[in-house]
Amino acid sequence: MLDFCGIALAHPIVNGSGTFDAIAARRAFGDELLDAFPFSAFVSKTITLRPRAGNPPPRLWEAQTGLINSIGLPNRGLRGYLEHDLPELARLPVPLITNVMGSTEAEVAELVEAIGARPEVAAIELNVSCPNVRTGLDIGANPESLAALMRAVRPLTGKPLIVKLTPNSADVAAVAVAAEAEGADAVSLINTIRAMALAPAGSGPWLGGGTGGLSGPAIRAVALAQVAAVARRVAIPIVGMGGVATAEHAKHLLLVGATVVAVGTESFRDPAAGNRIAEALKSLQIAESPSTPMNESEALVEVDVNSSNPRN
């Protein structure tokens, strides 16, 4: 068992928020899904205080090596989540992490207080990084505004708070440092990178939301660099994600300092990817352990040669 913020996880592979609908999957695959659940914890899609319809279609663009989505966080809102989704998610055989996002500190505070009061929820992930919705990006892109948000919400729950950082920030590590200083229990990264696609014949943006977020293989190298940069500056656990499709990819994020790895876009291609990667990771680690002398800090030194961290 792996300890993540006091939560026992059977293995280091979880899902990326919004990329695996456990309720729909259970409807499709039945209770078999519970026996072979692909992740060691389930992270809900982002919920907001009030219901959201999401962005107008089209919502997806398949890029050459990834996916641009402009889903726009459709969800039932806090009340709908507590009434309809939470009882179903509580039946999953793994700890539940609820991901929340608000456009103001007061909204986030209400969400954190309400979700934090629910015994079914093991931890809360604060989405301050979604590029599809203006407000989240503004809070998460700036260390001072993130610190102010944390000061407002940290006292409202004793549950672990995971701050999901935005990759669309000038200095992601500085934001992570601010999150840690204000009591975050963990950080997660990376969220999607702001991206755009034009409709054929240049007739304007393809996506109904104008721009969207790029995910999948295209962002894996960025994720690796950002996780390594953050790992050098914080001591709290890191959930690393971005383009993970194999155990090797997961291992690379663990090597640069992640404690847990999330699988996102790959689950659309292979809904059992979580289990596949977790199993292969076990064999990889067993096979390599006797001959792999590199520890995490050695790996970091090797990878992050261009760090701008003045301490190095």
Ligand SMILES: Cc1cc2nc3c(=O)[nH]c(=O)nc-3n(C[C@H](O)[C@H](O)[C@H](O)COP(=O)(O)O)c2cc1C
């Ligand atoms: C279709 C889609 C929906 C997503 N929805 C959310 C969301 O609701 N909240 C959130 O924090 N991240 C959301 N994400 C971001 C993922 O959780 C993850 O951070 C990102 O996709 C990078 O991982 P990946 O390359 O493995 O997909 C979404 C990503 C995709 C592709």
